[in-house]
Amino acid sequence: MRIVVQRSKAARxxxxxxxxxQITKGLVLLVGVTHSDTVEDAKYLAEKIPNLRIFEDDAQKMNLSLLDTGGEILSVSQFTLYGDCRNGRRPSFIEAARPEQAIQIYEAFNQMLRDKGIQVETGVFGAMMDVELTNDGPVTLIVESKA
Structure with missing residues (x-):
């Protein structure tokens, strides 16, 4: 799995x-799933991401996690994260998982976050979506389940 993590002041x-x-302060997650991903990949990232210390403490140092701050998550499925642009001018999406596999892993990931007590909002899997956010910092990271 590949997830773009964006610290956000507000998003919808x-x-x-x-x-x-729609969320207020928290994280916007653009979530991509590839063929070899399993629920174990989702579990790894559902543990990793809410514990990333990327929110500022009183000393303005990034020492706090989403769990520390009580932030929310806006999770958006994003198959284009596995777009390969190395050849030609049109991206190849052959590395993106088929929808029937991807939706199961994506939904499991979101449920694992909810099970941690996190408010998780989502888009609509497979739909054309407009995503708006106020990126806080900006802080943007790419987190993957495989090395």
């Missing part, structure tokens, strides 16, 4: 003019 996702997910 809209599908066909309707807001499907």
């Amino acid at each position: 996702v809209t599908v066909d003019g309707e807001v499907t997910g």
Whole structure:
């Protein structure tokens, strides 16, 4: 799995003019799944991401995690994270998992976060989505389940 993690002051996702997910302070996660990913990959990232110390403490040092701050998550499925742009001008998405595999892992990942007591909002899997966010910092990281 490959996830783009963005620290956010506010974010929302809209599908066909309707807001499907919205958060205040927290993280926006763009979540990509590849063929070899399993629920174990989701479990690893569901443990790693909410514990990343990327929020500032009183001394303005990045020492606090999402769990420390009580932040929320906006999780958006993003198959294009596995787009390969090395050849030609059109990305190849052959490394992205098929929807029937990806949705199961994506939903398991979101549920694991919820099981930690985190408020998780989402877009609509496979839909065209408009994602708006106020990136805080900006702080943006790429976290992967495989080396």
